[in-house]
Amino acid sequence: RKRIDWRFIDGQLFVLDNFLDSLRVYPKEVPGLRPDSADGIALRNQMLEEMESQGGLSRTITLKACVSVPGALEGETVRAWLPIAAACRQQSQVEMLDMTPEGVVAPANASARTASWVSSTDRSFSVTYRYHIDAAYCDIYGGALPSHPCMDAPLPEETSEDRPHIAFTPYLRQLTERVIDGLEDPLDCARAIYDYLTQHIDYRYQPPYLLLGSIADDCAHSLRGDCGVMALTFITMCRIAGVPARWQSGLYVAPDSVGPHDWAEFYTPQTGWLNADVSFGSSARRMGEEWRRRHYFGNLDPWRMVANDRFQAEFVPAFDGMREDPYDNQMGEVSVNGRGCRRREMLRTVELIEMLEVPFSD
Missing domain, CATH: 2.60.40 (Immunoglobulin-like)
Structure with a gap:
């Protein structure tokens, strides 16, 4: 079913040593493979519901x-x-x-x-x-805007290429044009890009990024990637669309686990800087939780540690x-x-x- 990613190395086919973790993301398609525990998911969803009901x-x-x-x-x-x-x-x-x-x-x-x-x-x-x-909540899909937006002016590099991985390739230009066709408002463009990526990209564990080619372009073709790959693809397409976007990464800090995670920031004149977590949005779509998919456009959560604000820093x-x-x-x-x-x-x-x-x- 093409669920196992592979590479040819010196003529031999190799798969990632953690390919089972990628398969475990799709328990319904791999009968008999034990899925991840649902305890952490319930705890996370409870936290997000509190965040939305309290405004942050x-x-x-x-x-x-x-x-x-x-x-x-x-x-x-x-x-x-x-x-x-x-x-x-x-x-x-x-x-x-x-x-x-x-x-x-x-x-x-x-x-x-x-x-x-x-x-x-x-x-x-x-x-x-x-x-x-602090993690403020604003229902961007419902038409609400942040009450105290961060209006720090974008830097020139936040609208430009940063090769080799943030590259405005012909395919990405064409894809972005199709995704935002007919849209002029920057917020609508960013939302259309987020919708497309979260509804089409499937999560896959990746080799070290040093072994990948042009990350955003490869993801747009394969429609699979991990959190950083998805974030870079969102950033690249936003920049092509004229929407300033940049990298954020560090840790996802849940009460029961701590691990690396990557996501994105984007800027529009009416909202200032907001976040988008394409990986978590894609996961929500996969699990049939549309409310959670929408949450991660414009919002994050308080279970984060931000250490980096630029890819390749x-x-x-x-x-x-x-x-x-x-x-x-x-x-x-x-x-x-x-x-x-x-x-x-x-x-x-x-x-x-x-x-x-x-x-x-x-």
Whole structure:
């Protein structure tokens, strides 16, 4: 049924080692394969319903991130970078509570914010931080507009290409023209692009992005991708349509799990900056939850940690080798004597220490 993605490498067919996780997303099409637990879904839906009924939710979240390189030899210089909460539209009151000594914290508005270290003795590094996050809700499909829009003017690069992955290819130009045909209002254009992508793209776990070609164009052809692939496709099509759009990524922080996640921001003159989570919208469509699909156009939720606001952003201080993921930073990166470590060489964890419900402040 073409549900298993594959690659030819030196004439041999290979599939991703986590292909079962992709199949598990479609339990009705793969009889006998145990689906993911529904407990987390019920908890999430309850939170979203509260968010919509109250006009928004706020949380104060404390996280501990760790990275280690047990294979580094004595005397080798280890450099480590761990993502931390950045100052942005949703996040404020960021505090560093504890960290491995001699760490350097990047500026609050760094495009890929990190805590970093250089050591010839330490092999493990950690940082514990706390931040406040506000998630306002506005029924964009119902015609409502934000009460306090963020009207920060878009930058020129937020309407342009950023090759190789945000590329205005002939196919994407043609597809975008078809999707927004007859529409002039930027908000209508962004909504039409979101509708098309969430209703047509299926979720698939991906190889490392370094192994992918032109991500947005490939996704538009294959109609499959993960959260970052979908976000990049939305950003690219919005920019083609003249709607400023940019990247956001970091973590999805649920009470029972923490993991990497990517989504997008877009700008219209009447709304200012809003979010779109195409991956979660696609998931909602797949599960028959139209209300949730609509929620993630214009809104997110308070279960987030934003560390990055640009795809392909450099670290501060700069990385000194080839990163495991040169495009995004959600779990951390390490180099040993100037050589970037691969995933199998690093042990990386993020732990939720505390999540406090606090009054929402719009």
